[in-house]
Amino acid sequence: MATSTPSSGPADETYDVIVIGGGPVGENVADRAARTGLSVVIVEAELLGGECSYWACMPSKALLRPGAARAAAAGVPGVGATGDLDVPAVLAWRDSMTSDWDDSGQVQWVESVGVALVRGLASVVGPRRVEVTAEDADADLDGLPRRRVLEARHAVVAATGSVPVLPDVPGLADANPWTSREATSVEDVPASIAIIGGGVVACEMAFALTDLGSRVTVLSRGPLLGRTEPWAGDAVAESLRALGVDLRLGAGATGVTTLPDGGNRLELSATGAPAGEGEVPDLTPVEVDRVLVATGRAPRTQDLGLEAIGLTSAQTRHGLDVDDTLRVRGVDGDWLYAAGDVTGRVATTHQGKYQARVVGDLIAARYGDTGVSDAPTAGRTPPRPGAEPEPWSRYAATADHHASPQVVFTRPEVTAVGHTEASARDAGLDVRVVRYDLANIAGSSVRATDYAGTAQIVVDTARDVIVGATFVGPDAAEMLHAATIAVVGGVPLGRLWHAVPSYPTVSEVWLRFLEEYGL
Numbered sequence: 001m002a003t004s005t006p007s008s009g010p011a012d013e014t015y016d017v018i019v020i021g022g023g024p025v026g027e028n029v030a031d032r033a034a035r036t037g038l039s040v041v042i043v044e045a046e047l048l049g050g051e052c053s054y055w056a057c058m059p060s061k062a063l064l065r066p067g068a069a070r071a072a073a074a075g076v077p078g079v080g081a082t083g084d085l086d087v088p089a090v091l092a093w094r095d096s097m098t099s100d101w102d103d104s105g106q107v108q109w110v111e112s113v114g115v116a117l118v119r120g121l122a123s124v125v126g127p128r129r130v131e132v133t134a135e136d137a138d139a140d141l142d143g144l145p146r147r148r149v150l151e152a153r154h155a156v157v158a159a160t161g162s163v164p165v166l167p168d169v170p171g172l173a174d175a176n177p178w179t180s181r182e183a184t185s186v187e188d189v190p191a192s193i194a195i196i197g198g199g200v201v202a203c204e205m206a207f208a209l210t211d212l213g214s215r216v217t218v219l220s221r222g223p224l225l226g227r228t229e230p231w232a233g234d235a236v237a238e239s240l241r242a243l244g245v246d247l248r249l250g251a252g253a254t255g256v257t258t259l260p261d262g263g264n265r266l267e268l269s270a271t272g273a274p275a276g277e278g279e280v281p282d283l284t285p286v287e288v289d290r291v292l293v294a295t296g297r298a299p300r301t302q303d304l305g306l307e308a309i310g311l312t313s314a315q316t317r318h319g320l321d322v323d324d325t326l327r328v329r330g331v332d333g334d335w336l337y338a339a340g341d342v343t344g345r346v347a348t349t350h351q352g353k354y355q356a357r358v359v360g361d362l363i364a365a366r367y368g369d370t371g372v373s374d375a376p377t378a379g380r381t382p383p384r385p386g387a388e389p390e391p392w393s394r395y396a397a398t399a400d401h402h403a404s405p406q407v408v409f410t411r412p413e414v415t416a417v418g419h420t421e422a423s424a425r426d427a428g429l430d431v432r433v434v435r436y437d438l439a440n441i442a443g444s445s446v447r448a449t450d451y452a453g454t455a456q457i458v459v460d461t462a463r464d465v466i467v468g469a470t471f472v473g474p475d476a477a478e479m480l481h482a483a484t485i486a487v488v489g490g491v492p493l494g495r496l497w498h499a500v501p502s503y504p505t506v507s508e509v510w511l512r513f514l515e516e517y518g519l
């Protein structure tokens with residue numbers, strides 16, 4: 001056991017690679033890095049599988065799917081899907097999606113890929129050195145000390161995710177507000193709830209909680225889904241209002257009072273952002289049983305102790321600043337990497353896992369035995385430490401900048417990849433936008449009598465390639481990947497002409513795009 005200070009002296013255990021955080025991103029880093037025979041350990045403070053498995057992607061999608069399925073069936077004559085959801089059955093399905101918040105299945109998987117697991121909170125105490133503290137007396141420490149120092153021969157990868165941000169509203173903290181954790185793990189559905197925020201979590205949870213029977217008020221300081229095309233957010237706003245959600249656009253909470261019955265009263269003021277065409281924000285105070293805060297997430301850097309290696313909080317507050325090989329900038333030597341939400345680059349599971357493949361493979365190729373026959377890195381040369389990788393190299397997270405897809409599981413689904421029209425113009429591109437009403441496509445008319453949706457491509461006219469696409473409509477989630485391939489591949493429109501969409505599918509919009517463009 002180590003007897004000297006954590007930053008020097010012998011370590012309790014040594015591995016080739018230490019991964020801090022066992023969310024989807026950390027798990028993928030570890031899996032890839034271990035494929036060339038490196039010894040890899042994951043340090044996890046809570047449940048192996050991270051936020052995504054237990055309090056984010058999986059439970060939220062389980063809560064959203066029944067309402068989406070009911071709405072889809074309602075548009076098909078003869079199905080007759082109406083009425084309330086079976087709430088206990090929905091919650092039971094959600095519970096099964098989270099394995100009842102039990103990570104033993106993930107532990108088995110980690111063991112099966114030859115990765116070690118240490119439970120506890122990790123902080124960096126020096127170059128390649130990590131101290132792990134087990135705060136929970138029940139933590140499975142296998143008889144090991146509650147504080148242990150791990151050393152990495154080659155690399156430490158931070159994959160610690162993100163935490164919700166609470167706005168500084170008087171009385172809000174005392175109101176014991178929900179964050180996405182409590183919302184996605186809801187057991188007793190509140191009769192009424194106010195959601196502060198108009199982003200992805202707020203919109204998805206507004207549908208889920210309405211479906212479960214809550215009376216929902218959404219307080220959004222600006223338009224909904226502000227990072228997507230404005231017309232996409234407008235479609236979601238219209239749909240929420242049609243469901244009976246009290247949507248207050250351009251309204252912010254200025255104070256929260258806890259009422260004698262345990263409920264909350266929220267005072268509102270205008271934020272100055274437009275509430276909608278010709279609308280003034282409704283600033284009538286709101287009284288609800290619960291408040292859900294959905295005002296964004298911040299990279300989880302605060303426990304990492306990065307001051308020990310000379311990084312200031314100003315350098316880490318907005319995330320660990322990484323280059324395209326995911327190496328943390330501002331750190332001496334070539335040993336600290338980061339991936340996923342903690343980088344502040346893109347906060348989605350799939351993009352974090354893409355980063356994990358980049359950094360995991362880089363480490364595997366640099367330090368492992370690339371002669372291992374099934375190593376994904378066999379025969380591939382990684383860039384030298386400090387050197388810039390080629391764009392689109394296996395060892396560069398290039399797509400983060402140009403082609404990051406996202407699906408928002410609202411009704412309608414809002415899906416997008418690459419540039420919006422505004423961001424493309426801001427980037428100095430000459431673009432032409434083609435937008436098409438999906439209701440005019442034969443494939444949509446046979447899907448549902450009430451199919452409504454819009455799709456758009458943003459074309460860089462200098463190269464005749466698509467640099468961004470947005471699909472809004474039922475099941476748009478499954479249409480996005482074709483656009484992602486077109487954007488990443490830089491496929492010229494003339495070549496796309498030969499990619500013939502099947503009849504009668506909603507994907508025939510690809511033909512309409514090209515016809516509208518003039519092909």
Ligand SMILES: Cc1cc2nc3c(=O)[nH]c(=O)nc-3n(C[C@H](O)[C@H](O)[C@H](O)COP(=O)(O)OP(=O)(O)OC[C@H]3O[C@@H](n4cnc5c(N)ncnc54)[C@H](O)[C@@H]3O)c2cc1C
Binds near residue numbers: 160349
């Ligand atoms: C409500 C909600 C719904 C979402 N839905 C989707 C979706 O449908 N699709 C999608 O792509 N994305 C979705 N996201 C985003 C997605 O959850 C994140 O992008 C993803 O979880 C990031 O993965 P990660 O591994 O970087 O971090 P996390 O999943 O947060 O995992 C980080 C892990 O690190 C551990 N950890 C942190 N600090 C330490 C430390 N110092 N020592 C040891 N362990 C530590 C944590 O306990 C955690 O297990 C959603 C997010 C929310 C909030």
Ligand SMILES: NC(=O)c1ccc[n+]([C@@H]2O[C@H](COP(=O)([O-])OP(=O)(O)OC[C@H]3O[C@@H](n4cnc5c(N)ncnc54)[C@H](O)[C@@H]3O)[C@@H](O)[C@H]2O)c1
Binds near residue numbers: 167199204294296297
């Ligand atoms: N389906 C998915 O892919 C999915 C689902 C949920 C969450 N996520 C990810 O999780 C992350 C967090 O989601 P989120 O919705 O919390 O963040 P977000 O950044 O999407 O939205 C934050 C919202 O809060 C508002 N806001 C910020 N500060 C505020 C303040 N002080 N007062 C009032 N309003 C304020 C913003 O205007 C915005 O509407 C996102 O980056 C998203 O990518 C992804």
